Amino acid sequence: MGLGANQGDARAALDEALRRLGELPGVHVAAVSPCYVTEPQDKADQPWFHNRVAALDLGPSWTPESLLGALQDVEAAMGRPSQGQRERFGPRPIDLDLLLFGTTLRDTDVLTLPHPRMRQRAFVLVPLGDIAPALVFPDGEGIGAALTKIPFKIEGNSIFQGP
Known part of the structure; x- marks a missing residue:
């Protein structure tokens, strides 16, 4: 899952979201990337x-849809406005995205897996590569190959993306 924030104490918000997720029944936070x-x-x-x-390591009762609902519940509890009340791609106190759910594929009105924009985003692929460097997407492409397709640079813990 991807975590992001740019309002208030953003880094503390990421830690708080991870804490809340780890308290859910049948959820164990197995690995966390560095913060960028x-x-x-x-x-x-x-x-x-x-x-x-x-x-996340999940118990057998979890589905992609139930996990998405839990992520949205954590966002709401942490002050993120509902989808109809916020600016698309605008500032946010917390943003939790379901990127992958094993090899599950979904394309519904509620959920698309893998996340439809994740391979266009260095801020997703770089930290994903930190915790799962050998990960291969369902279509067979690896993280390294996906990163070669987008313009980005890393300076320290900062990621710059663009031409």
């Missing part, structure tokens, strides 16, 4: 984001 400070995408006129990626 990342250039906003799609809407540049806002504070930079703090981003991480986490791997």
